Amino acid sequence: MTQYTDNEMKAISAGRFIKDGDIVFAGTGVSILAATAAKRIYAPKAVVFFETGGVDPSLEEIPMAVSDSRVMSGTCLNSGLIDAFSIVGHRKFHTIAFLGAAQIDKYGNLNTTVIGDYHRPKTRFSGSGGACDVSSFASGVITFMQHEKRRFVDKLDYLTSVGWYKGGDSRKRLGLQRGGAFAVVTNLCVMKFDEETKEMYLAEYYPGITIDRIIENTGFTIDISRAVEALPPSAEELRILREEVDPQKLIL
Amino acid sequence: MSAYPEIADKLMTPKEAVKRYIKNGSQIALGGFTIARNPMAIAYEIIRQGLKDLHLVCHSHGQALDVLIGAGCVKRLEIAYGGNGRYAPTCIRFKKAIQRGEIEFEDYSNYQMSLRFLAGALGIPFIPTKSGLGSDLINLEGFSKKIRKERKVASRKYVVIDNPFNGVEDKVVLLPALTPDVALIHAQYVGEDGTVRIKGLTFTDIEQAKSADIVIVTCEEIVPRSFIRLDPDQNSLPPFFVDAIVRVPYGAHPTACYAFYDYDPKHLNLYKKVAEDEALFKKYLDEWVYGVSSHEEYLEKIGWTALSRIKANPVLGYAPGLDRK
Numbered sequence: 001m002t003q004y005t006d007n008e009m010k011a012i013s014a015g016r017f018i019k020d021g022d023i024v025f026a027g028t029g030v031s032i033l034a035a036t037a038a039k040r041i042y043a044p045k046a047v048v049f050f051e052t053g054g055v056d057p058s059l060e061e062i063p064m065a066v067s068d069s070r071v072m073s074g075t076c077l078n079s080g081l082i083d084a085f086s087i088v089g090h091r092k093f094h095t096i097a098f099l100g101a102a103q104i105d106k107y108g109n110l111n112t113t114v115i116g117d118y119h120r121p122k123t124r125f126s127g128s129g130g131a132c133d134v135s136s137f138a139s140g141v142i143t144f145m146q147h148e149k150r151r152f153v154d155k156l157d158y159l160t161s162v163g164w165y166k167g168g169d170s171r172k173r174l175g176l177q178r179g180g181a182f183a184v185v186t187n188l189c190v191m192k193f194d195e196e197t198k199e200m201y202l203a204e205y206y207p208g209i210t211i212d213r214i215i216e217n218t219g220f221t222i223d224i225s226r227a228v229e230a231l232p233p234s235a236e237e238l239r240i241l242r243e244e245v246d247p248q249k250l251i252l
Numbered sequence: 253m254s255a256y257p258e259i260a261d262k263l264m265t266p267k268e269a270v271k272r273y274i275k276n277g278s279q280i281a282l283g284g285f286t287i288a289r290n291p292m293a294i295a296y297e298i299i300r301q302g303l304k305d306l307h308l309v310c311h312s313h314g315q316a317l318d319v320l321i322g323a324g325c326v327k328r329l330e331i332a333y334g335g336n337g338r339y340a341p342t343c344i345r346f347k348k349a350i351q352r353g354e355i356e357f358e359d360y361s362n363y364q365m366s367l368r369f370l371a372g373a374l375g376i377p378f379i380p381t382k383s384g385l386g387s388d389l390i391n392l393e394g395f396s397k398k399i400r401k402e403r404k405v406a407s408r409k410y411v412v413i414d415n416p417f418n419g420v421e422d423k424v425v426l427l428p429a430l431t432p433d434v435a436l437i438h439a440q441y442v443g444e445d446g447t448v449r450i451k452g453l454t455f456t457d458i459e460q461a462k463s464a465d466i467v468i469v470t471c472e473e474i475v476p477r478s479f480i481r482l483d484p485d486q487n488s489l490p491p492f493f494v495d496a497i498v499r500v501p502y503g504a505h506p507t508a509c510y511a512f513y514d515y516d517p518k519h520l521n522l523y524k525k526v527a528e529d530e531a532l533f534k535k536y537l538d539e540w541v542y543g544v545s546s547h548e549e550y551l552e553k554i555g556w557t558a559l560s561r562i563k564a565n566p567v568l569g570y571a572p573g574l575d576r577k
Contacts, residue, residue, distance in 0.1 A: 028337060028338060029338070051362060052285055052288075052453050053453045053454065053455065054453055060568075060572070061570070061572065064287070064337045064338040064515075064576055065286045065287045065288070065314075065335075065336070065337025065338065066285075066286070066337075067285035067286045067287055067289075067312070067337070067453070067508075068288070068337065068508070068570070069288070069452060069508050069510045069514060069564065069569045069570035070569075070570050072452035072453050072510050072569055073568050073570060078452055078453050078454075079453065079454065080366075080453060080454040080456055080457070080459075081362055081363065081456045082363070082366050082367070082370060082456070082459065085362075085363045085383075089382075113359060113388070118388070118392050118394075119353075119394070120351075121350065121351060122351070123347075124342065124346075124351050125341075125342050125347075126333045126334055126342045126343070127331060127333045127334060127359050128332050128333060128359060128360070128361040128362070128387075129312050129332055129335070129361070129362050130312075130332075130333075130361065130362040130363060131361070132361040132364075132383060132384050132387050133361045133362060133363035133364070133383045133384075136382055136383040136384060136385065137382070137383065158388045159386070159388040160387060160388065160389065161387065162385065162387050174386040174423065175382060175385045175421075175422055175423030175424070176382060176386070177382070250338075250576060250577065
């Protein structure tokens with residue numbers, strides 16, 4: 001069997017969700033790998049864009065930040081933040097956003113702000129950036145998480161970005177017209193959200209990962225009745241990821 | 253006589269620009285975004301002049317934000333994100349200052365901050381959005397009631413209302429406008445007529461500049477009027493918005509300036525290391541900020557080897573093959 005790393009499996013698992021015609025909002029780290037891999041492998045007609053205003057860059061090299069000059073190179077349009085957010089929430093487009101977080105709850109709400117008290121935190125993180133905005137506006141959010149109990153929590157220390165809020169139709173009742181958490185991609189598995197309750201459930205566990213290990217590392221109860229084993233990355237998927245997407249091995 | 257008579261009254265050094273336009277307690281909008289086009293030459297000069305109690309307003313910021321906080325110049329912050337990309341996922345001095353309770357801060361999101369600058373630019377008192385409904389950005393205020401009475405601080409963080417136009421329950425968030433005292437923008441070109449051209453992404457720089465009372469533009473090059481007016485579709489700001497023009501090649505170092513130079517991974521990694529440690533950080537400021545008297549001296553200290561390493565391919569906009577680990 002071909003060997004692969006956590007980041008490779010995450011990038012491939014997330015990239016497989018992207019369809020031709022999707023407009024993909026990418027951040028940095030694994031999310032840029034997933035977005036670039038998606039475009040090169042599964043959805044050549046998907047468009048990758050950044051909240052800073054760069055639309056469809058050639059991405060010959062991996063950007064290290066969403067303001068990296070590499071997101072401005074070979075684009076169809078270089079603009080700014082307000083222009084970028086006019087794309088994320090546009091009713092004509094199916095927009096998928098990749099995010100990461102320090103904490104996530106069972107409804108896919110995210111915390112990227114603090115651990116502990118907001119005013120005097122134990123740990124301060126970067127903050128929302130555009131995460132709160134894309135969670136409000138995008139058609140769907142795919143979140144990358146390190147699968148640990150302290151990160152999959154019952155109650156977030158701070159709710160930076162709204163997923164399904166309190167489940168059911170509560171997101172809509174907040175006044176958010178569309179969107180919501182679409183999937184969570186971790187180093188162990190892929191989680192999705194129930195159509196009715198909007199609670200997170202185990203959709204796919206990676207080859208070699210036991211369901212027990214996933215349960216142990218999740219801080220709330222998850223439904224495992226729908227779980228199937230994920231397809232490992234193919235040799236061709238890995239080749240593209242390693243040779244074309246991140247040949248400098250900046251993230252892989 | 254000045255080489256650029258049309259802008260002779262606006263052309264100045266970083267030292268003069270800071271002295272003339274920035275005061276203790278000024279509210280300052282930082283241009284750029286995380287590791288791109290930070291107004292570093294002005295930030296360093298603010299530190300050298302010992303300015304205090306600054307109120308920074310920004311969306312996603314990195315190096316200038318962090319070094320200003322670390323040097324003790326900042327009292328208050330309205331911000332969406334403090335990070336240096338992969339070189340510091342959370343800006344280190346920013347993180348420490350908040351964890352130690354050393355600065356007053358309030359969180360917004362990128363789009364919200366951008367809209368607040370836009371509202372300021374348009375001269376409207378607030379602006380609606382759907383962004384943030386249900387989040388703690390809306391639920392939790394960062395500033396105390398006392399701070400809310402101070403100059404240039406909104407009396408409330410947000411107001412949520414029902415859309416007054418559709419007659420059904422449909423929540424909308426109102427954001428207070430920002431009208432900073434000063435906006436600091438780093439651009440690639442300023443024309444000898446004062447026209448500003450930002451190449452690559454503009455982020456929220458244009459809205460920030462238009463929302464501010466005073467605009468300080470640092471630039472890589474001052475270019476002929478015939479050049480800047482040949483292709484005005486590419487321009488960002490007309491001359492009359494700008495109060496100070498400062499020519500500082502590599503003025504955004506160690507952050508990137510599209511088509512001119514990349515970010516400097518070596519320097520950002522050095523900064524990451526020193527920012528974690530009090531003694532090392534003090535030494536860093538002594539060496540790189542207080543220890544140089546001008547931007548030219550700073551460049552001299554970085555050295556030609558480092559500068560040539562990050563020099564951008566002008567067609568690609570970045571330095572291909574640069575070791576960025």
